[in-house]
Amino acid sequence: MPEFKLHYFDLRARGEPIRLIFAYKGVPFEDVRYNFEEWPSKKESFPFGQLPVLDVDGKRLAQSKAIYRYLGRKFGLNGQDEWETAKLDETGELLNDFMDAIKEFLGDQLRKEKFIPALEKFGPWFKRQLDASGSGFFGKKVTFLDFGFASIFEGLAHFEPEAIREKVPFLEEHSKKVLALPELKEYLSKRKEQHV
């Protein structure tokens, strides 16, 4: 197995799906976390000045979604066939559109204007994909995408419990199902308490 080193901030956010994938597969990795004070002095040494970055035997891969998909392929956490892989990719892009739509949703006004409508718009599409798999996960088995959804909706359920429960209860259930996977138990028991 190559040597993996994840560079990210001391946050869950875009880094946590990567950590969950490693935890689920029991693959060791170095979890380097930068604080916002030191980041400006480190920024230039990373491709595109952004995090997360994953080092694989010293070679660098940036762009969170490219990293998720790479690990999905590498660890057998992708679709079971080319069509399922394509549909997971489609749903991943849709999750990204959802995240774009809810950017800066905090505050009551924005919550009404953006967050609730986004849940109402995207929720049924996410549900359709979940229902289609019949497994309770987004694919016929656990895939990289489940860790993305679980990570995001665990956080949202903390900040907006009522909206999540009312509009997308199936995503709260999905997160709980993913985070109850026995392979994650040890990692989660030691995980730092954070909501972003």
Add this chain to the structure above:
Amino acid sequence: MPEFKLHYFDLRARGEPIRLIFAYKGVPFEDVRYNFEEWPSKKESFPFGQLPVLDVDGKRLAQSKAIYRYLGRKFGLNGQDEWETAKLDETGELLNDFMDAIKEFLGDQLRKEKFIPALEKFGPWFKRQLDASGSGFFGKKVTFLDFGFASIFEGLAHFEPEAIREKVPFLEEHSKKVLALPELKEYLSKRKEQHV
């Protein structure tokens, strides 16, 4: 070969990389184009109310980037190994960030504020990936990503010839190289004159 049907507007934009991939591979597809008058009445019949959508033997795949990657895998237009595939995916995400950065760039003021700085920021990163492959394409051979870049920078070179020539001449060259591929000759000779 499955039956392919592309649903998109009567534009190049997000649909053209898909058309170029089919043309390059000599794979027939139905090129359905909607005009903006009829679209509102069609919108609801598409997943997520968005285009492009690709039908593959009647099954629907939405999300342009998921479609590009699906066809890349299906037609052998992806990386030669898992690392090259990951790096192409990274560069594709970066191209997407670039497109986000230049949204609504028309008009002199926005041009100065957004378009030129985006070319200066992203250009060197694109160049690094091009240089790394050594082939003149983004991968060691032609990949799906080359059709995305060629399609975008062909359009930009029409609207902003000086900026493109000054800041990212290597991307203008890249587009020309891709669009000069002999496999595309017949398609391009019949293609409708459009710049978006």
